[in-house]
Amino acid sequence: MSGTTLRMEKWPVLGRHEQAAAWLTIWTDLGRAPRTIDAYARGLAEYLLMCEREAVDPVTANRAHIAVYVRELTSRPHRRGTNVVSIDSGTGLANATIQQRLVPVRLFYDLLMEEGLRESNPVGRGRYTPGRQRSGHQRGLVPRLAKLPWIPSEQQWLGILQVALEEPVRNRVMLALAYDAALRREELCSLRTDDLDPAHRTLRVRAETTKNRLERVVPYSASTGVLMSAYLAHRATVSRARGRCSCRSPGATTGSR
Numbered sequence: 001m002s003g004t005t006l007r008m009e010k011w012p013v014l015g016r017h018e019q020a021a022a023w024l025t026i027w028t029d030l031g032r033a034p035r036t037i038d039a040y041a042r043g044l045a046e047y048l049l050m051c052e053r054e055a056v057d058p059v060t061a062n063r064a065h066i067a068v069y070v071r072e073l074t075s076r077p078h079r080r081g082t083n084v085v086s087i088d089s090g091t092g093l094a095n096a097t098i099q100q101r102l103v104p105v106r107l108f109y110d111l112l113m114e115e116g117l118r119e120s121n122p123v124g125r126g127r128y129t130p131g132r133q134r135s136g137h138q139r140g141l142v143p144r145l146a147k148l149p150w151i152p153s154e155q156q157w158l159g160i161l162q163v164a165l166e167e168p169v170r171n172r173v174m175l176a177l178a179y180d181a182a183l184r185r186e187e188l189c190s191l192r193t194d195d196l197d198p199a200h201r202t203l204r205v206r207a208e209t210t211k212n213r214l215e216r217v218v219p220y221s222a223s224t225g226v227l228m229s230a231y232l233a234h235r236a237t238v239s240r241a242r243g244r245c246s247c248r249s250p251g252a253t254t255g256s257r
Contacts, residue, residue: 011045
């Protein structure tokens with residue numbers, strides 16, 4: 001069963017719209033990462049459901065209908081409700097999530113324009129026009145907000161380290177590598193033993209695991225190197241086969257990963 005078929009089973013609304021199904025198949029065939037395709041499928045499915053509720057043909061929808069979709073995204077109850085501790089918690093999706101939801105809708109209309117089914121894209125995008133005032137930038141449909149990253153306090157860091165002390169050596173070395181090399185989740189979970197160079201304390205992040213598809217080599221600290229040596233020594237007692245660092249070593253027990 002193909003990935004497109006599985007996603008249409010998860011989001012049946014995609015199968016009810018011929019152009020949407022074709023669009024999703026194209027992006028899948030182009031080799032986009034499975035998680036990217038899942039995000040595209042979810043975003044477009046939510047938009048198509050809104051179109052069905054509003055009795056709107058998505059092929060002929062205009063910017064007013066896109067605005068209705070944005071209003072839904074900004075006003076829906078948060079799935080974790082009052083358990084979320086943030087300035088804008090309680091209702092609505094985060095600005096970055098709204099931007100993510102609009103990307104597949106915009107790409108969907110790009111395809112409809114290429115196929116000659118529309119003349120314009122109701123989502124639009126921010127553009128740069130030389131000579132315009134205010135640096136020549138034209139704002140997109142939804143303003144993009146840039147927030148400062150959350151930085152744990154010293155006490156919170158100590159709590160994280162205390163929990164890490166109880167983890168198997170594999171988990172501890174993954175945490176250390178993620179911190180030292182600023183690895184994204186996909187990059188961290190895709191690390192292989194042949195990506196590591198303990199002699200020079202560097203690791204290779206392969207292009208196919210990165211978001212920008214650019215390979216890079218990054219260093220890690222001496223303390224992480226000590227953990228790395230302990231992990232590799234443990235792994236060698238289980239198997240000398242090369243493979244993912246994040247996977248359980250063949251024959252290992254839950255507590256000895």
